Amino acid sequence: MKARAKSSNTPYPIWIHGEYVTNPPTRPSDGAERPEGHYIDRGGYPGANVYAINFNTFCRQTAAVxxxxxxxxxxxxxxxxxxxxxxxxxxxxxxxxxxxxxxxxxxxxxxxxxxxxxxxxxxxxxxxxxxxxxxxxxxxxxxxxxxxxxxxxxxxxxxxxxxxxxxxxxxxxxxxxxxxxxxxxxxxxxxxxxxxxxxxxx
Ligand SMILES: [Zn+2]
Incomplete structure (x- = not known):
């Protein structure tokens, strides 16, 4: 599901757009597992652009522009x-x-x-x-x-x-x-x- 939400693991919350996932891939830099939770994957190299999100700011993408x-x-x-x-x-x-x-x-x-x-x-x-x-x-x-x-x-x-x-x-x-x-x-x-x-x- 495509969505956006504010990041919860960056110094300041920023809008992250991408695919909503609850079981994200491991972190490629050190192979670390991530716990199940709310994440948005911006895509690109698998696991490299995954952000933990504040679910209170979660917004689904519509088909419209x-x-x-x-x-x-x-x-x-x-x-x-x-x-x-x-x-x-x-x-x-x-x-x-x-x-x-x-x-x-x-x-x-x-x-x-x-x-x-x-x-x-x-x-x-x-x-x-x-x-x-x-x-x-x-x-x-x-x-x-x-x-x-x-x-x-x-x-x-x-x-x-x-x-x-x-x-x-x-x-x-x-x-x-x-x-x-x-x-x-x-x-x-x-x-x-x-x-x-x-x-x-x-
Ligand atoms: Zn006033």
């Missing part, structure tokens, strides 16, 4: 953008996505590849859904976020403004709440990011 050819996994956050409207979806499993703002359940395969882009996932951005629902419930415009972590992108930093204490900060990653006071953060970009055409949220 986004418009850039990125594989889509469970827990991914997808921006769906057509000529007229935009929406955010969370990938529930191999077949199903859920509209973050309105809760509608949709078949993953009904989304056109050319209209979808993976912008992050709920493991790296666990409060994304909460943030979007706060905007919906409080008549705050849903922000247009073509990426939830802009660090290795050409996009400008995010500007986050606390709705409770008024604090404004720049951040490379979206977060829904201001850690210091617990208030929800309104999000935008430090420099305006223009869409090709203004679109309404469906």
């Amino acid at each position: 986004d418009k850039s050819g990125n594989e889509i996994y469970a827990q991914d956050i997808i921006l769906h953008e057509t000529e007229d409207e935009i929406a955010y979806f969370i990938v529930e499993d191999e077949e199903t996505v859920i509209d973050v703002v309105w809760g509608e359940i949709v078949a993953l395969e009904s989304l056109q590849t050319a209209d979808i882009k993976v912008i992050g996932n709920t493991i790296d951005t666990p409060d994304f859904v909460e943030g979007m629902q706060y905007y919906r419930d409080n008549d705050i415009e849903i922000p247009y976020l073509p990426l939830l972590n802009v660090q290795v992108s050409a996009l400008p930093y995010l500007q986050l403004e606390c709705t409770k204490c008024g604090h404004v900060m720049l951040s490379c990653a979206y977060m829904a709440r201001h850690k210091e006071c617990g208030g929800f953060l309104k999000a935008g970009f430090a420099t305006k990011v223009y869409r090709e055409k203004e679109k309404a949220f469906a």
Whole structure:
């Protein structure tokens, strides 16, 4: 089964993509046996690229890809953008996505590849859904976020403004709440990011 998860045996947890295995091959460098457990094998030389994983971060790969050819996994956050409207979806499993703002359940395969882009996932951005629902419930415009972590992108930093204490900060990653006071953060970009055409949220 193809999947991804965060490593548990590296200095910092990193995303590992590959084949999920529970009985991995011996380590080729010293022939060491590995105990039964949760692993992802990135492939290549047998046993050389096997990582122990944190199973709480385990995400199955779906058969779908986004418009850039990125594989889509469970827990991914997808921006769906057509000529007229935009929406955010969370990938529930191999077949199903859920509209973050309105809760509608949709078949993953009904989304056109050319209209979808993976912008992050709920493991790296666990409060994304909460943030979007706060905007919906409080008549705050849903922000247009073509990426939830802009660090290795050409996009400008995010500007986050606390709705409770008024604090404004720049951040490379979206977060829904201001850690210091617990208030929800309104999000935008430090420099305006223009869409090709203004679109309404469906
Ligand atoms: Zn605050």
